[in-house]
Amino acid sequence: MDRLDREILALLQEDGRITFTQLAEKVRLSLSSCQRRVRDLEASGVxxxxxxxxxxASVGFGFEVVAFATLSRPDVLEEFDAAIAEVPEIVEAQRLFGEPDYLIRIVAADRDAYQRLYDKVLSRLPGVRGLNSTIVMKQVVAPRALPVVRHSFG
Known part of the structure; x- marks a missing residue:
């Protein structure tokens, strides 16, 4: 991956609807070269x-929770992974080293909706030994683009 690929990635993360013509102009490539690079980045999984x-909040999910899940035993990891992937309100999840085993980001309409989800779904996930939740008060840094273009801070 070279400097041009990184510039293309930065621009696409900023505006995924940019046209190939605009993208090619911004990175100073021909239209066909730019299209080929983007297709290669897609094909390689980048x-x-x-x-x-x-x-x-605009679509009815103004309540956000970060939950930490601890599993009862390691042989349920795959089953737990599959189960959380099926819960639409879980918008992000990472398996962690040590305890807790997972960090899970969950959205709901409000506290009551989260309580119902917790009681009927989350507390019944396979292998859960413990589930600790904390309410998000304020999003300080929203999910953002990866810093693919190298910056010099020194």
Whole structure:
């Protein structure tokens, strides 16, 4: 991956709807070279997809929770992974080293909706020994683009 690929990635992360013509102009490539590079980045899995960034509160998901899950035993990892992947309100999850085993980001309409989700779904996930939740008070840094263009801070 060279400097041009990184510039292309930075621009696509900033505006996923940019046209190939605009993208090619910004990175100073021919249209066909730019299209080929983007297709290569897609084919190699560097670019995994495109999506709109939606404001959760505007669509009825103004309540956010970060939960930490601890599993009862290691042989349930795959089953737990599959189960959380099926819960639409879980918008992000990472398996961690040590305890807790998972960090899970969950959205809901409000506290009551989260309580129902917790009681009926989350507390019944396979192998859960403990689930500790904390309410997000304020999003200080929203999910953002990866810093693919190298910056010099020194």
């Amino acid at each position: 670019i995994r997809g495109y999506r709109a960034v939606v404001d959760g």
